[in-house]
Structures are given as structure tokens and as C-alpha cells.
Amino acid sequence: MELEILTIVIVYFVILLIIGYIAARRIKTYRDYIIAAAQLNMVLLMGTVIATQWGGVTVMGIPGLAYKEAYRAVYYALGAVPRFLVWTLLLAIPIWAAKPWTVTEWFSQRFDKKNGYLIAILNVIGFLGLIAGQLVATTRIFTVMTGVSFETAMLLGVAIVTIYTATAGILGVVYTDLFQFILIFTGVITLTVVAHTSIGLSTLKTNLPPDHWSLLGLDGVAYFITLFILWCADLPYNYVIQRISSAKTKKIVFMAPLFGAMSYILTAYFGAVLGSYAAYTLPGLKATDEAVIRLSIKLLPPIGAGLLCSSLLAVTMSSADTYLNAPTSVIVHDLIRPFKPSLSDKQLLRIAEILTVILAVIASVIGLWLRGIITVLITFLYFTIAAIPPFIASVFWRKASAEGSFWGMLIGGIVGAGLRFANIYGLTPPGYFYGMYLPAWLGIAISTVILVVLSIVKPKTTGTEIKTVSRGNISPQIQHIIKLMPW
Amino acid sequence: MSSEKSNVGLYLPSSIVGIAALIMLVITVIVLALFATTMFINPWLDLVVILVMFAIIYYIGTWYYNKYLEHLGE
Numbered sequence: 001m002e003l004e005i006l007t008i009v010i011v012y013f014v015i016l017l018i019i020g021y022i023a024a025r026r027i028k029t030y031r032d033y034i035i036a037a038a039q040l041n042m043v044l045l046m047g048t049v050i051a052t053q054w055g056g057v058t059v060m061g062i063p064g065l066a067y068k069e070a071y072r073a074v075y076y077a078l079g080a081v082p083r084f085l086v087w088t089l090l091l092a093i094p095i096w097a098a099k100p101w102t103v104t105e106w107f108s109q110r111f112d113k114k115n116g117y118l119i120a121i122l123n124v125i126g127f128l129g130l131i132a133g134q135l136v137a138t139t140r141i142f143t144v145m146t147g148v149s150f151e152t153a154m155l156l157g158v159a160i161v162t163i164y165t166a167t168a169g170i171l172g173v174v175y176t177d178l179f180q181f182i183l184i185f186t187g188v189i190t191l192t193v194v195a196h197t198s199i200g201l202s203t204l205k206t207n208l209p210p211d212h213w214s215l216l217g218l219d220g221v222a223y224f225i226t227l228f229i230l231w232c233a234d235l236p237y238n239y240v241i242q243r244i245s246s247a248k249t250k251k252i253v254f255m256a257p258l259f260g261a262m263s264y265i266l267t268a269y270f271g272a273v274l275g276s277y278a279a280y281t282l283p284g285l286k287a288t289d290e291a292v293i294r295l296s297i298k299l300l301p302p303i304g305a306g307l308l309c310s311s312l313l314a315v316t317m318s319s320a321d322t323y324l325n326a327p328t329s330v331i332v333h334d335l336i337r338p339f340k341p342s343l344s345d346k347q348l349l350r351i352a353e354i355l356t357v358i359l360a361v362i363a364s365v366i367g368l369w370l371r372g373i374i375t376v377l378i379t380f381l382y383f384t385i386a387a388i389p390p391f392i393a394s395v396f397w398r399k400a401s402a403e404g405s406f407w408g409m410l411i412g413g414i415v416g417a418g419l420r421f422a423n424i425y426g427l428t429p430p431g432y433f434y435g436m437y438l439p440a441w442l443g444i445a446i447s448t449v450i451l452v453v454l455s456i457v458k459p460k461t462t463g464t465e466i467k468t469v470s471r472g473n474i475s476p477q478i479q480h481i482i483k484l485m486p487w
Numbered sequence: 488m489s490s491e492k493s494n495v496g497l498y499l500p501s502s503i504v505g506i507a508a509l510i511m512l513v514i515t516v517i518v519l520a521l522f523a524t525t526m527f528i529n530p531w532l533d534l535v536v537i538l539v540m541f542a543i544i545y546y547i548g549t550w551y552y553n554k555y556l557e558h559l560g561e
Contacts, residue, residue, distance in 0.1 A: 074522055081544075082515045088548065089507035090499065093556050097497040196530045205527075215523055224519070254556060258548040262541050265518065269537060272527065396499040 005297065006145060008306025009313065045247050045256040050263045051181040053080070055319040057133050058267055059184060059312060060140060061373040063295075064288040066275020071215050072223060073275055076374070077268035079227030084261035086232060086392065088254055092244055094395040096253040099245045103238050104334040110394040111402040118409055120334040122384050123237055127327040129380020131363035134320035136373050137289070141313050144293045151368065158364050160317065180315045187296070187308035188270050194299050195277040204276050212276065222437050229388070229440045233381040236391040238326055289373045324363075328355045370424075382420040382439055386412025386447035393451060404454035408447035416443020503555045510547055517543060 058077075066073030100106040103123060108116030138157035143150060205213070216223065234240075247253035278291035281298055285291060293312070296305040332352050337343070343351075370376045389412075390405035419428065419439035428434040499507075518540055525536045 070527070071523075074526075078515075078518060078522065081518055082511045085507075085511045085514060085548075089510060089551060090504065093559060094497045094499055201527055201530065213527070228515075250556070251552070254552050255548075258544065261514075262544055265537055265540050265544075268522065269526070269533065276527075396501060396504045398498055 004302035005306040005309065008303060009145065009310045012307065012310035013314070042252045042255060045243065045252055046259045047181065049243055049256045049260045051315070053260065054181060054184065054263065054267070055134065055137070055315050057137055057316075057319075057373050057377055058271075059188060060137050060289050060292055061133075061377070062267060062271030063275035063278060063292045064290075064372075065374065066272045067279045067285065067288040067291045068275075069211070069216070070213055070272045070276050071220060073271045074268045075216075075220060075224040076227050077264050077271050079224055079231045080264035080267070081261045082228050083231035083235065084257045084264065087235060087240065088257035088261070090392060091235065091240075091395055092253045092257060093250060095241065095244045096247055096250060100241055101245060102330065102334060103236055103241045104330065106241055106394070107236075107390075107405070111390070111400075111405045115390070115402055115405050115409070117335065118406060119236060119387060120330050122387055122409065122413060123330050124327040124335075125383045126233075126237065126380050127323055127330075128359065128363050128366060129377055131320055131323045131327075131359065132366040132370070132380070133373050133377035134316050134323060135363055135367045136371060136376055137316045138313065138320060139367065140287060140289045140373070141293060141309060141316070143287070144290050144297070145309060150371065154364055154368055157317075158360055180311045183307060183311035184315060187304070187311060188274070188292075190304060191292070191296050191300060191308065192270055192273055195274065195295070198299060199277055199280065201273075204280055207280055208276060212279065219432065223432065226437045226440045229385060229444055230378050230381050232388045233385040236384055236387040238330060324356055324360055327359055328352050331355055378436070379420055379424070382417040382443060383413050385416045385440055385443040386410075388444055389448040389451050397455075399455050399459065400451060401455040401458055403458050404451040407454060408450035411450060412443045412445075412447030415446050416440060419443075497559070499559075503559075506551065506555065510551055514544055514547060 062073045062077050065076055095106065098106070098109065100109060102120075104116040104120045107119045135154065135157055138160075139150060139153040142148070142153035142156050146153065146156075148156070243256070244253055247256065274292050274295060275288075277299075278285065278288075278295040282291065282294050285294065293309060296308045300308065329352070332348055332355070336351060337348070366380075367376060370379060386409045390400065390408055393400035393405070416439045419442065420435070422428050423430070423435040423439070428438075521536050521540060526533055
């Protein structure tokens, strides 16, 4: 990589760390941040909803798919459109009315505590994939920038994420996330315009093999449906609940994910176009996740490529930072604290610190094992696929029972994830059908059938009443635990 | 749940869920069809088609909100 680009990246990060440090100093307590987050207006909520999804994984992983087949990338991204519509049309208003602060709280409220614990465990497992996906994205950027091996770059990435977290922290990230998203968005548009003018779509159509533009037939339909399910598996997570609860008004909580749906039309377009331009200009690329970075270095002036790489790196690392803290909070808040109420503040904080390191190590091992951004990400979403039916049922089906929800999530999750891992270990035939489609379809089908049958056979019992932050009547102990949370 | 305030126990009526499912299906089919037939031919045409898709999602979404959700739970 050119020295100029590396210099821009270093300067950008020094400025970012200074901004983060100053921002973090302006907020005196975590409580300040929680209250601010509970009053998000349209622009902020829309920004955070879109920025959360538009990390390095989306901007790098989707063009990586398009490098080989344009429409696979299109279907991958467009699967998020109906997913955002599920969020906005079905989930947003009923959840916003209750304002839970964690997904555990929501499942405990609508079903029972057992369901709350299970969704907390599934969240922690799923977050490992999200963290690993961000770490792989970070590693790919470092690999291109420094030329070191994947393993060395992974170690470098984990170390820098830790330093970034320690210096800027979550509070600093709040101030820089939107700015970085705007930078990435501008960078991607600029890169697309430059590629259109310097190469052109007609050149791509002429020179790339016809298979590259194939609509994929029935396989395309199966792929799109599976991706829609996988995108929905990303819904029963804490950060979705938190974003819904932090909206100022009903209209805002509805409109923000609607704009999220629109943003993924852009993602589909940019992903397919940039991946295809990379396939034409950089043939033979083995690590296709690097396509966008390498294309930016090839087509943009050093300052443009440097800014795009920097913002990608920063957003990816800030996501990794948030994802690292989120499961830690779930474990401490929802799993350890209820069983060990005698633990002191200091002990809980120490446990949280140790857990963060353990999770980072586990996620690094997963990243080194699976290596592909998309592969890592979707593999762990198979654990939460079975949580989709109870989550959606929780907003409209009063008869959905705790037993049905629990056993549906457990058995559907085991079948879905089990089949996915069986394919990774070569126990089932290779290919999309046994590797992606069947595990997803069976996972969600089994969960739905169990939920419906048990809810009818064994009717609902009263859910546990959970007091929420918004109602203002939570105990001091719970208030303290909330302060440990990254949001 | 009955002891809590009414909007805490808010559930969407099943008729609204049906409309929502139909909207999701219609929007998804329109978006996929437009991508399959009109995209990646000319950058300006791509831009127009993207804006059309934005308009469809925005107007159907706001119609659904105004008609079914605005006064829900009040």
C-alpha cells in the first residue's frame, strides 16, 4: 500500500481518538448517556439504525459476493428490505409501547423468565459471530494496508480494537459513528461514480462472463428466502430492542427502520456494482472481501482511498467494540446477577472486564477458523433463527405460550445450528442447499410448529411482570446493572 | 399483563398483521422485479429506478402508519 494512504489512515485515527477522548469527558456519568439515548429524534435514530447495519461487513462482504455473482450480492442485500419492514410494520410500535431495555426483558415480559434466559444465551452465542465478522473485516483491511499475513493482521486488529475501546470507549463512539457513516457513504458513492465514468457498465457487460449477471433461477429464489430468514434472525437482539425503546415518538420509531429498508436498496446496488468492477479490474482476487478496498486504491486518489479505508476501519472497529460489550452486559445483567445477587459492584465490573477479554479471544479463534466475513456472520445467526417465530408472535398473538416459545427456540435452534455446523464439518453434502437453505428452513419451520402446537395444546400462563426504565420504578440494584450496559 | 398500563400490553390486531404481510410481499416483489429487469443497464436509469423504489416504500409505509398505527393503543 502507498505510504500516503497509510499516513492518512494514521492521521485520521489520531484525530478520531482525540475527538473520542474529548467526547467521553463531556459526559459525566453513564446515566447521562442512557437518558440522552432515550430521547432520540428522527435523524439520530435513523442514523444509528442504518449505521449499525452499514458497517464493514455490509460495505466489504456484499461486494465480495458480487465479485463472483452480481445477483447473489443483490439478493443478500435485498433480503434486508423485508426484514426492515418486519421491524417497522410489526415489531416497532408494540415494543416501543412497553419500552423494554433488553431482549431478555421483553421475552420475560411476554412469555416467562425461562424464555428470557434462553434468548439471553442465544444472544451471547449470536454476538460471537457478529464480533468475529467485524474482526475478520478489520483483519482484511489491515492485510491490504500492511501486507502482513491474515493471522498477524488478526492479532494487530484485536490489539487496536482494545486500545481504541480503552481510549475512546463507547461514549466517544456515539459522537463519531454518524460522522464515519457519512464518510463511508460518501466514499462508496464517489467510488461508484468514478468507476462508472472511468470503466462503465457496458464494459462490464461485455467483458465479464454471462454467468456473472445470472439471475440464478430457482437457486436465486431459495437464496433470497434464506437470506431474508437470516436477516430476520438478526432481529431478536438487544441492539434492536434498545433502538426501538430509545425513540422519542411513535412516528420516529416507525420511520427509522423504513429508511433502513431504503438504505439496503442502495447497498444492493453499490455492492453489486463495486464487486463487479473489482472482478473486471482485479481478476484472480482470492480474498474477495478485500475487493472494495483494493478497488478504491486502484481508482481513487490516495486521499480518497485513505479516507475510505480509515472510515471503514473505524466503523468496523467501533462495531466490534459495541458487539464486545453487548454480550458481556447480557451475561452480567441477565445471567449472572439474578443468580448471584450478593456480588458487589466491583466484582461485577471485574467479571465484565474478564468476560470482554474471553469473548474477544473466542471471536478471534472463530474468525481465524472461518475467515470469510459473510461466512462467520451467518453461521452464528443460525442459533437465533428459531427465535424469530416467538419474537414476531410476541407482538400480535396473545395465545403464544411460554412453553411453545421456549421449546420452539431450543429445538429449532439446535436443529438449525446443528445442520449448519454439520455442513461446515463435511458431514452433509457441500453446497448451498445443505449448507444454508435446509438448516434455515428446518430451524424456522420446527420452531413455528412447536410454538403453534404447544400454544394450542398448553394455553398461555401469565407472564412475569417486568418493570422498565421508562416507567421509572426500577430498583437501585437494577439501575446499577443498567449502568454497566454499553447503551 | 392485565395489571400493567394498557399500552404496555399492546398487541397488533390480526387484521393489521395481514395487511403488513401483504405490504411486505408487494414491496419485495416490486423491488426484486425492478432489480431483475431494469438495473445495471445505464447509471442514470439505475438512479431513477432507485428513486422510484424509495418513493414506493415511503408512500406505502406512511399510508400504513396513518391508517392503522397512528391511533393504535390510544
